[in-house]
């Protein structure tokens with residue numbers, strides 16, 4: 001099949017209706033599927049035949065949307081999960097057992113950090129966190145004999161660090177393990193991590209992919225490039241799975257081994273599938289993703305430049321600003337734009353930031369990002385409100401930090417609202 005461009009894939013990949021079939025992806029809201037004989041169904045359970053039997057393991061609507069995202073990322077297979085948290089959890093659990101170890105960047109989403117540092121440690125999986133700009137000796141020293149993966153975020157939420165994918169992929173591959181990256185913020189529209197050497201990509205589809213704040217979801221995509229048989233680190237993929245009729249995933253499924261194992265073991269045992277209705281909503285978002293990302297980035301670039309020029313703003317962080325420390329890496333990995341998310345400080349600290357938030361008329365105060373509506377969050381007065389200014393600095397959140405997720409409204413209306421709120425905050 002022709003390798004179409006990204007916009008074509010975002011509209012058409014994953015579902016091709018036949019003669020007389022619906023043009024829109026149907027929602028197959030059915031838990032189960034009917035068969036004419038026990039033998040026919042038995043072949044499905046043995047993974048010997050393709051087909052659906054129970055939606056926890058596979059559903060046609062979910063599969064179509066996963067296939068679309070896999071095509072957009074340039075991967076070979078994908079699976080949807082019920083949240084971004086579940087996607088990152090499953091990506092790790094598909095490779096690691098108790099006693100194993102992962103090297104992770106410190107510049108990752110807070111929910112992922114907690115999952116790794118608290119919950120997965122409790123399950124016996126160990127993590128070494130390295131800053132994304134650590135020196136080579138520190139990065140090399142982070143690996144142990146038990147290391148099974150390296151993990152980072154292509155554009156980190158909320159610190160907006162651009163991950164040096166090539167550097168971390170090279171380190172992972174020197175140690176015979178894959179690089180997993182969470183590509184939520186740039187989406188495949190702005191960054192294709194596989195082309196820089198990443199092996200597995202995850203997303204919270206709750207963010208830009210959905211874009212309308214209607215569903216919580218996640219996805220895991222495999223590039224198909226990592227050779228699981230190069231060493232004996234991944235027996236789960238290279239030796240028979242006694243819990244699944246002795247299947248050896250790499251032998252039976254080739255490049256689809258990682259995703260098949262993820263479904264056959266983790267979905268079977270842990271669940272975390274999305275509702276087909278949510279997959280349908282996600283698909284509507286995907287159809288316009290390239291258009292929306294372009295507009296988010298155009299608006300955010302103009303807003304970042306406006307904030308940088310304002311005497312009421314003490315600092316601005318946006319990788320698209322030429323003076324930004326992440327600018328050079330952003331030009332390399334995301335030359336068409338990063339995302340619509342900016343962070344900045346209002347002059348006057350925590351009190352002025354609170355006043356700014358309360359004065360906004362158009363922009364919404366929410367914990368969400370990556371929505372079509374412009375949204376703001378002031379961590380010091382909400383998610384981190386119990387902390388003192390000193391404690392905030394310690395966890396890398398400045399008291400005046402405002403996370404601004406620039407939406408798709410007219411630029412003038414966004415700028416007007418920010419201007420009047422900045423005036424009110426610093427009056």
Ligand SMILES: *Cc1c(COP(=O)(O)O)cnc(C)c1O
Nearest residue numbers: 083084085109157184204206217
């Ligand atoms: C939001 C987010 C997650 C978690 O996703 P949910 O869909 O909320 O579970 C993971 N990674 C990143 C980068 C995120 O922004």
